[in-house]
Amino acid sequence: MDVQAQIDQYLLGQPEPKRNDMQTLHRTMLTLMPGCRLWFLDGRNSDNKVVSNPNVGHGVQLLKHAGGKTREFYQIGFSANTTGISVYIMGIKDKKYLAETFGKRLGKASVTGYCIKFKALNDINMEVLEAAIRSGLEVQGDKD
Secondary structure, eight states: OOOHHHHHHHHHHHHHTTTHHHHHHHHHHHHHHHTTEEEEEEEETTSSSOOOOOEESSSSSEEEESSSEEEEESSSEEEOOOSEEEEEEOOOOTTTTTIIIHHHHSEEEOOOSEEESSSSSGGGHHHHHHHHHHHHHHHTTTOO
């Protein structure tokens, strides 16, 4: 199954209204990052053990690990969680940046170093979320 089919299957498996919100997020990402590389991570490690929620990623960046090893990973991602949706803006070095720059204007959301969590899209200001995503892409050099 190709990545887009895996994403579609994952999104269709979500209950409403979360499904619609996640489909809207996916379309928004594709508009903000046309032609980007798509990712679907099923949340399992190499031993097939569940270690995270499944997530959808967009774009590509090179992560550098201690010891000099590197690996590709997505730039922007999202996943369903027990109370709503998490959006991940990867590669931001300043862990206070998202909260300080966008937190108060987002609406009903919690913001950590790289994650924005909210219950539903109608709880947040979508224009501010899009600005946070665009800002994250700029910080990363807008690599696909």
